[in-house]
Structures are given as structure tokens and as C-alpha cells.
Amino acid sequence: MQFFFEVAINGLLSGLMYSLVALGFVLIYKASGVFNFAQGSMVYFAALAVVGLMDKGLPMWAAIIGAFFVMLAVGLGTERFVLRKLVNQPPIALFMASIGLSFFLEGLGPLLFGSEVRAIDLGIVDEPIESIMNATGIGISKFDLFASGMVILLVAVLSAFFQWTKIGRALRAVADDHQAALSLGIPLQHIWAIVWGVAGFVALVAGLLWGSRNGVQYALTMTALKALPVLILGGFTSVPGAIVGGLIIGASEKLAEIYLPPIMQDSFGGNFGGIEGWFPYVFALLFLLVRPEGLFGEKHIDRV
Amino acid sequence: MSRQRTIGEVILDLQNISLSFGGVRALADISFDVRQHEIRAIIGPNGAGKSSMLNVINGVYHPQQGNIVFRGQTRHRMNPTRVAKGGIARTFQNIALFKGMSVLDNIMTGRNTKMKRGLLANALWWGPARNEEIAHRHKVEEVIDFLEIQHIRKTPVGRLPYGLQKRVELARALAAEPEVLLLDEPMAGMNVEEKQDMCRFILDVNDQFGTTIVLIEHDMGVVMDISDRVVVLDYGKKIGDGTPADVMQNQDVIDAYLGTSHQEM
Numbered sequence: 298m299q300f301f302f303e304v305a306i307n308g309l310l311s312g313l314m315y316s317l318v319a320l321g322f323v324l325i326y327k328a329s330g331v332f333n334f335a336q337g338s339m340v341y342f343a344a345l346a347v348v349g350l351m352d353k354g355l356p357m358w359a360a361i362i363g364a365f366f367v368m369l370a371v372g373l374g375t376e377r378f379v380l381r382k383l384v385n386q387p388p389i390a391l392f393m394a395s396i397g398l399s400f401f402l403e404g405l406g407p408l409l410f411g412s413e414v415r416a417i418d419l420g421i422v423d424e425p426i427e428s429i430m431n432a433t434g435i436g437i438s439k440f441d442l443f444a445s446g447m448v449i450l451l452v453a454v455l456s457a458f459f460q461w462t463k464i465g466r467a468l469r470a471v472a473d474d475h476q477a478a479l480s481l482g483i484p485l486q487h488i489w490a491i492v493w494g495v496a497g498f499v500a501l502v503a504g505l506l507w508g509s510r511n512g513v514q515y516a517l518t519m520t521a522l523k524a525l526p527v528l529i530l531g532g533f534t535s536v537p538g539a540i541v542g543g544l545i546i547g548a549s550e551k552l553a554e555i556y557l558p559p560i561m562q563d564s565f566g567g568n569f570g571g572i573e574g575w576f577p578y579v580f581a582l583l584f585l586l587v588r589p590e591g592l593f594g595e596k597h598i599d600r601v
Numbered sequence: 602m603s604r605q606r607t608i609g610e611v612i613l614d615l616q617n618i619s620l621s622f623g624g625v626r627a628l629a630d631i632s633f634d635v636r637q638h639e640i641r642a643i644i645g646p647n648g649a650g651k652s653s654m655l656n657v658i659n660g661v662y663h664p665q666q667g668n669i670v671f672r673g674q675t676r677h678r679m680n681p682t683r684v685a686k687g688g689i690a691r692t693f694q695n696i697a698l699f700k701g702m703s704v705l706d707n708i709m710t711g712r713n714t715k716m717k718r719g720l721l722a723n724a725l726w727w728g729p730a731r732n733e734e735i736a737h738r739h740k741v742e743e744v745i746d747f748l749e750i751q752h753i754r755k756t757p758v759g760r761l762p763y764g765l766q767k768r769v770e771l772a773r774a775l776a777a778e779p780e781v782l783l784l785d786e787p788m789a790g791m792n793v794e795e796k797q798d799m800c801r802f803i804l805d806v807n808d809q810f811g812t813t814i815v816l817i818e819h820d821m822g823v824v825m826d827i828s829d830r831v832v833v834l835d836y837g838k839k840i841g842d843g844t845p846a847d848v849m850q851n852q853d854v855i856d857a858y859l860g861t862s863h864q865e866m
Contacts, residue, residue, distance in 0.1 A: 463709075463716045463734065470699050470710045477697035480659060481777065482685025482714035 303435045304551050310441035312547015313448040314506055318524035319531065319539040320452065321499040326533045327472045328492040329380065331391040335399035337521025339497060342406040343368050344504030344513040347417060349410020357418075361505065368497030371402070376490045384485070403518065417509040419443075444506045448540075451502060455495070456536060468492060472534075526581035532591025541592060546577045608829065609637030611670075612813055613781060618657055618667035620650075620837075627653040628664065629837045635781070640807055640814045642824045644848075645834035646858055651817045652694055654834070655783050658815070659691050660684045672780075686714045690779035692770045694786045694817075700759035704769050707758055708744060711776030712737045741776055748772045748802060764795040771802065775810075782806065784816045788823060796820065800827055821859070825849070833858065 318340060325333040346367040350360035379394050421443045425436035459465035470478045471488045479485060507517055527546050531538025553576040558569040613635040620628040628650045635641045643651045656662040658669065660679030668675050671687060690711070699707050716733055745751055748768055753761060758769055767787060774782055787803065788796045804827060806812050818824050824831060825845040833841035833854045841847075841854040848854055 461734075462730070463713065466702075466706055466710055467713055469702055469706070470713075473699035473701060474697045476661065477693065477699065478710070479661070479681040480685060480691050480693075480697075481710050481773070482682050483710070484682050 299434050301552075303437075304555050305548050306435065306437055307441060308548035308551030309544050310438070310445045310547070311551070312527075312543040312545070313445045313540070314503070314510075314543070315523050315527045315546055316540045316543025317448050317451070317499065317503045317506065318521045319527040319543055320455070320536065321496045321503065322524055322528055323531075323533065323536055323539050324455075324492055324496045324499065328468050329391070329489055330388055330472070331380075331395060332388070332533070333398075333496070334392060334395040335402060336496070336500065336524070337518040338399035338402040338406075339368070339371065339500035340504045340507065340521045341513075341515065341517040342371065342402045342504075343497070343501040344417065344508035344517060345406040345410040347501075347505060347508065348415040348513050352411060352415075361501070364501055364504075365498060368501050369494050372493030372495075372497040373490050376486060376493050380489055380493075381486060399518075403515070412515075414512050414514040416512050417505060419505065419509045421509075423510070440510065444510075447502060447506065451499065452536065452540060455499075459536075464488075464491065523577060526577035528591070529581040530584055530592060532593040535591070535593035538591055538593030546580070549580060550576045606638050606808065606811075608639045611635070612637045612672060613658065613815075614670040615654075615658070616668045616670065618654070618664045618669070620653055620657060620662055620664040626837050627662075628657070628834075630666075631834070631837075631839050632667075633832045633839065633842055635813060635815055636829075637813055638807070638811050639829040640803070640816060640827055642828035642831045642845075643815065643817045643834060644819070644821070644824055644831055644858065645840075648836075649834040650837040651834055652785055653837075655691065655785055655815070655817065658684075659689060659783060685777065688778075688780035689783065690774035690777045690781075691783035692767070692774050692785055692787060694789065696763075696766045696770055698758045698766055698770055698773070701757065703755050703757055704750065704761070704772075705741065705745075705754050707769055708741045708772045708776045709737065711744075711773040712741065714777060715740075740778075744772050744775050747775070747805070764791050764798075767791065767795075767799065768802070771799075775806065775812075778810075779812060781813045781815065784814060784818075786817050786819065788818060788820055796823065803827060 318336065321336045321339065322333060325331055325336070343364055346364035347360050350363045351357060355363060375398060379398060380391070383391055383394060421440050423438050423440040426439055426442065429435060429437050459468060467478070467483045467488055468491070470481070470483055471485060475485065503521070504513075504517070507520060511517065511520065523546070527539060527542040529542075530545055531540070531542025550573045554573040557572050557576075561569045611634045615634065616632050618628050618631045619626070631650075631654070643654060645651055653662060657664050658679065660681040660683070663678040668677055669679055670676075671679075671689070699710065716737060745754060748771065750765065750768055750772060753765060758766060761769065771784075771787065784803070788799050791799065800823060803814060803816070807814055816824075816828065828845060830843060831841070831845055831848045832839060833848055833851070835857040840857055841851040843851070849859065
């Protein structure tokens with residue numbers, strides 16, 4: 298039972314890191330109705346920017362600040378040179394553009410900041426916390442706990458920003474109805490620029506955490522795709538949904554990895570490993586059949 | 602009409618506006634003006650170009666020809682953000698509220714152009730930004746009182762009945778303290794009581810705030826009751842312009858829209 302809890306808790310914590318990537322998707326989807334395929338590439342790009350700037354001799358804190366401005370530039374550039382040209386185009390056109398953007402970033406990043414695999418050392422070791430270990434026998438990684446704390450903090454700050462400030466309200470207004478927002482004098486471009494800037498910032502935090510865990514490498518973009526099942530579970534438009542979805546995916550994939558192989562071996566024979574890799578997608582697929590709008594997504598009922 | 606108002610000078614002048622979408626002529630060489638403090642109605646059959654006209658004023662559509670003079674400034678095309686800042690607010694034919702947000706938040710978005718604090722102050726929920734928010738909340742509460750929607754303040758807009766949604770949309774437009782208010786069928790789909798309420802609110806806005814009102818409406822009784830002057834469109838052309846009484850005598854208008862003259866209105 299102890300082992301079960303250990304697996305579940307560590308799954309939950311690592312799930313929060315998926316939530317972080319999912320959060321980037323949600324922000325942009327909410328405000329501009331674009332499914333931003335490039336979010337994973339932005340995570341990779343941000344992590345590359347950090348290690349790239351450190352290679353140039355900057356201390357870590359300066360590299361992080363530098364990378365923040367790089368991501369801001371990416372966000373503003375995307376609004377200026379991609380989105381602005383595509384105003385009033387169908388969502389599929391914007392989606393295609395975001396695929397283009399992802400190739401662009403995946404090419405530009407290594408070109409600017411080098412392509413060899415490097416590590417980010419945030420100074421927090423990935424080892425169990427002793428006091429908890431001694432008291433309960435459950436091992437919880439310090440790093441995971443730190444990362445979760447960061448995610449929760451970020452989500453709290455963003456939620457407050459969206460809920461209680463003029464700009465947050467304008468963001469929600471734009472997400473809801475472009476026409477009406479325009480008629481109230483809310484400048485769309487301004488708002489999009491802010492959203493992409495914030496999404497860039499979220500990508501940076503995700504890049505830092507994922508980069509220090511798995512190393513800064515191309516595979517980060519693949520890890521980021523794990524955010525897709527999270528979004529399907531949580532709904533594309535909900536920040537709390539991204540969190541809950543991440544928790545469910547994280548815990549279920551870790552538990553499946555441990556407990557499914559023996560069962561499957563018994564019934565089918567053969568060797569089943571790496572369930573973690575595909576389980577979330579299958580889970581999301583099944584979930585789609587039951588609740589296509591996600592746990593927290595908006596259900597659209599159109600009058601016929 | 603017993604109300605005492607002084608109709609002022611021309612505040613909005615539309616000069617020879619032509620608008621087409623591809624081969625379809627939505628508006629053909631239309632000119633009319635709107636005077637300060639008046640209630641100006643635009644009527645006409647469906648597809649006559651009434652909403653297109655509002656969209657031109659509000660900068661959503663850009664006419665191929667013609668000029669728009671607003672408060673002495675002549676422009677060929679308007680821009681929605683600038684229009685909003687310049688003091689023109691509007692409502693939509695199909696309610697365009699932010700469905701997921703509360704009534705209060707919806708109305709607060711109307712104050713957007715009046716709030717000056719920047720991104721950073723907002724992000725940090727800094728003193729000045731917070732004070733600003735509170736000051737604007739007061740203003741919004743006044744609008745809420747005025748339109749008698751206190752009881753639904755916190756309700757998400759999507760849950761409200763149609764008539765109240767229309768009222769909230771009016772509140773959001775009023776929150777911007779506009780000089781000119783564009784109303785696109787404010788009474789469509791309402792029952793008699795709701796219509797009377799809406800009429801009363803429109804007249805009150807016009808009286809108490811001196812707001813100029815441009816109104817599209819199908820209910821001829823309402824139009825004749827509350828408007829000072831009426832412009833009639835048909836297939837994108839202007840076929841009548843004048844006081845309600847004039848317009849009702851106009852043979853073109855009767856043929857196109859009102860029906861044959863032997864029917865009692």
C-alpha cells in the first residue's frame with residue numbers, strides 16, 4: 298500500500314508539470330481560439346535560450362531573465378508577423394500557421410543556442426525528502442515538490458490576474474466575443490500580444506523545470522505533447538481543468554506503468570513495458586467518447 | 602412629445618456612403634446626419650442595410666466610398682477602437698455579451714477605455730490600479746441602479762433570460778458614458794412589457810445623460826413614439842428621411858415597408 302501511495306503521489310507531482318505545458322495551450326486557446334501547436338516548441342526554445350545564454354558566460358539568473366525577454370520577443374513577433382496577417386481567417390489556418398511556427402522555432406533554437414544536449418541545474422536535487430521518508434516510508438522527490446510549488450504559484454498568480462484586473466477582464470472578453478470586445482475599444486492586437494507574452498513566460502518556466510529534469514534536448518517537444526491528453530481531459534478552455542487533467546494523467550500513467558504489465562502478461566503473454574508512453578493517449582481517447590468537452594470545458598449547445 | 606430637450610448641432614454626418622461585399626451592394630450612396638441629443642431611427646425591411654450602416658459608423662465595415670464626420674473630424678474609414686475611445690458605444694442585433702462572465706464583469710468591460718493604468722500596475726495589483734478599479738466599480742453601480750438590474754449583478758450572463766441580457770448589453774454600452782449610442786434592434790424578441798421597459802430606459806438615457814441615440818427597430822409603434830427623425834433604407838438605398846409623421850406619409854416608404862395606405866397603422 299505504501300508503494301501504491303508513493304507511485305500515486307509521484308505521479309500527481311509529475312502530472313503538475315504536464316499541467317504547466319497544458320496551461321500554455323489553454324491561455325492562447327482561450328484568448329485567440331488558436332490551438333497553438335507550437336507550445337511544445339516554445340518550451341524547447343525557452344530551455345535552449347537559457348542554456349545558450351549560460352554558454353555565453355551569463356550566470357543562471359541573468360540567463361533566465363534573458364530567456365524571458367527572448368520569449369517575449371517570440372510572443373510579440375508571432376502576434377506581429379503571423380497572427381495579425383491572419384485576423385478573421387478560419388481557425389484551421391491559424392492552426393496551420395502554428396505548426397509552421399513550431400518548425401521555425403525548432404530550427405531557429407539550435408541555430409542560435411547550439412544543439413548539443415545540456416543540463417540545467419536549478420540547484421534542487423532529485424532525491425527523496427528524508428523527513429517524510431522516515432516518517433511514512435514514502436519517497437517524495439524534493440525536485441518534484443519544488444516544481445509543483447512553482448506550478449501552483451504560477452497558476453494562482455495567473456488566475457488572480459485574469460479574475461481581478463482590467464487586462465484580465467479584457468482577455469476574457471476577447472476570448473468570448475471579438476466583435477463585442479472591439480466595440481468596447483479593447484484593442485485585439487494588444488491583448489493577443491499580452492497573451493502570447495504570458496504563454497512564452499509559461500513556456501519558459503516549463504522549459505526550466507523539464508530541462509533540469511530531462512536535459513535540454515529535442516525530446517522536450519515530445520514531452521510537451523503529453524499536454525494533449527491533459528487538455529482533452531480538462532477541457533481546452535479551463536485553467537483549473539489543465540491542473541486537474543495534469544494530476545489525473547500523471548497519476549494514472551505512473552500507476553498503469555507499475556500495475557498494468559503483470560495483468561497484461563497474464564492475459565496476453567509477452568512483455569509489456571513503456572506503458573507510460575502511450576497510456577495517457579489511450580486514456581484520453583476513451584475519455585473523448587464519454588465527455589468530448591472535457592471535465593471543465595464549455596459545452597456548446599447551438600440552437601437549431 | 603412632452604419631453605423638453607434641445608436638439609443640438611450635427612454630431613455625426615454620413616456622406617455618400619457606399620459599401621459592397623464582392624458584387625453585392627449593401628449600401629448605395631447614403632447620406633444622413635445625426636444631431637446632438639436626438640433619437641434617430643433607421644428603419645427598413647430585412648436586408649435593407651441597416652446593420653451594415655451601424656457597422657460602418659462603428660468601423661467594423663469600411664465603406665468603398667464616402668466620408669464619416671464625427672464631431673468635426675472627417676474620416677473615410679473608422680476604426681473600432683478609436684470609435685469606442687471617441688465616445689460611440691453600441692449594442693448588437695444578436696446579443697454579443699461575454700457569456701461566461703458575470704453581469705458585473707460584463708459591464709466593467711465597458712469601462713475599459715476609461716481605465717488608464719498599464720499592464721505592470723495591473724499585474725502587480727498595485728495601489729493606483731486597485732483604486733482605479735474601485736472608482737470604476739462605483740460608476741458601474743450607478744449604471745446598474747439606473748437600469749434596475751441590481752438583483753442579477755453576480756449572475757453569469759449566459760443564464761439570464763433574453764430580455765435581461767438585452768438590458769445588460771445596454772448597461773455595458775452605457776458604462777462607457779458614450780456621447781452616441783448605437784442600438785441594433787434593442788427590442789427584437791421582447792414581449793410587450795419588456796418593450797415598454799426598454800423604451801423607458803432609452804428615453805431616460807436620452808433625457809438624463811443627453812446621449813444621442815441611433816436606433817434600428819422594426820416595431821413601428823415604438824419608432825414613431827420615441828424617435829425625433831427617421832431614415833428609411835430599402836435595398837441599400839435611402840428612400841425616406843424626416844420626422845416620423847413625414848416618413849409615414851412618404852409614398853415610397855409606404856410601398857416598400859409600411860404596407861398599403863388604406864391599412865390603419
